[in-house]
Amino acid sequence: MAACLSPVGAVRVGTGVQKFAFPIFLILLLASIALAWAPALLWPNKPLLVRDVLAVVGVVAFVSLFAMFAIWWERKVAARIQSRLGPMRVGGWHGWAQSLADGLKLFQKEDIFLAGADRPLYRLAAYIAFVPALCLFLALPFSTAWIARDLDVGLIFILALLGLGVLGVLLAGWASNNKWSIYGAMREACQMISYEIPLGFALLVPILTAGTLRLTAIGDLQDAGFPSWLAFHNPFLLIAAVLFFVATLASCKRAPFDLPEAESELVAGYHTEYSGFRWALFFFAEYAEMFAAGALAAILFFGAWHSPLPAEWGRTWRSGPLWQQALHGVLFSGPLWLIGKGLFFVYVQMWLRWTLPRIRLDQVMYACVQVMLPLAMLNLLAHAVWQWLVPADSLLAQIANGVCTAIGAVTIVAILATIAYGLFHRRRLVGTLVVDHRPGA
């Protein structure tokens, strides 16, 4: 037991990757800053086809890498919440290569077809689930310049593709010809169709404020620092942000709305009969949708790709000496901030999943039809009246802005402080026995 009492970090100084973790992080950071500057330099001179091919390759790479990272991350988050360690072996540092190993395993697994399944539809279902989730990234801006197609209707384009994913789930459940699968699929259809309505009503509120569906335009409205983020303009936008987040939880099949794959009731729900890479495609789609939902929440309500500091401050730094340019690159880099905010919302989704119990289907429906729908409709009406009667520069609007900013700031600081507390005391939370066993934890 003496080992438990000694300072844990001193027992074993990291394995290979742990030693290089910081340089790798720094290189990645510098690379992403360089990338943030790249489009302005590279884009205008290239032919359209080259740009499109680059954009598509970039999107596919991003989605695949993000899904692999998020699966590992989810396992770590789940483990920490349950006082475990999660994957620790593969690759060395905190099992970072676990997803890679899983992917290799899934690649070589047998692709099973059931005798009773509808084969073409069974094959098609995985693609129909995955392709829309991938395509919506084509219209998702990572900053004003970092977007494959800046559509006039970007927001509803993404909404349409988020809605199409349900077809894959329905089809998977039906084509498997399995009771549990079809129950899962029916639940998903029911939940998805219901929650699209409050989702739409919640989205109308920022659209009403911005007066456009172009995501880059909505994002650039919010470049004047933290108080200018759309969620903090007035209380109705703040409520809309919360409603939007809850509705996206339901449409991404995340807990407490993960009924379609309720493990304790339906084996694994709609993907019970899937194996190998086809099965993995469903998870790729789910994590891609999670990130898209988080990024959309950030773009619509939480300042898009802008930092909490006003963008004005950065303008002079951009042409200043090298250190100012570097600082500007870190502080005001669009893609970094958007990915950061997206990851934060993905983290909140994971956190909720491992904290809240799954609710019953009738409770899901009750929450949607009796609570969220009336609230979203009243909220839209109230926001419209507010916008009609209260001018943007009036005292009332400024007071509302100040109060909402304070609420938002306190919430965010509280969440970050909780995370920091957990991180600081992670050894205590995990328990001495585990620490003794895996000193790197």
Place this chain on the structure above:
Amino acid sequence: MDSASWEALAFYAVAILVAGSALGCVLATNIVRMAMCLLGTLGGVALLYFLLTATFLGVIQLIVYAGGTLILIVFGIMLTSRSVGERLRPRPGEALAATVIFLALLVGLVALLHTGTWASGNNEGTLSVARIGQELLTTWLVPFELASVLLLAVMIGAAYLVQPLGRAPREPGGPRSTEGDS
């Protein structure tokens, strides 16, 4: 290849998808496969709209037809069909009626193609969402409101239809569980 021939290539690829899945929709004997072929057709038409830079129309096509209608179709199928292997074949009378309607539509469309005048050129500016919204709420206000009233009537009707009959306590599966659905 220049951009025009790329566009032609994309058009033919999408056209093959639309026509092929329309054919599949007619020839399939399984109702879910028919619905998926319909998705191919409707989604392909949405792609054609995107190709014509009518992005708003394309996105609405995706939401309303490919998304909404198909979810409802598949939903309806799941509640009605008894097993995966059910075969659907049209009766001779139905086939005859369908042929007549198809020929009438074909003749009408070909006549329209030959007589109509077609605008060409870039329509990116004229099809902006803001302009469509403005036109809907000014020039076309009455038809727009009429459509809204129609939808409202449909919703009230649906709400009326799903009311439970009588005051009998709800059994598991609802008061009007579908009969013969084993």
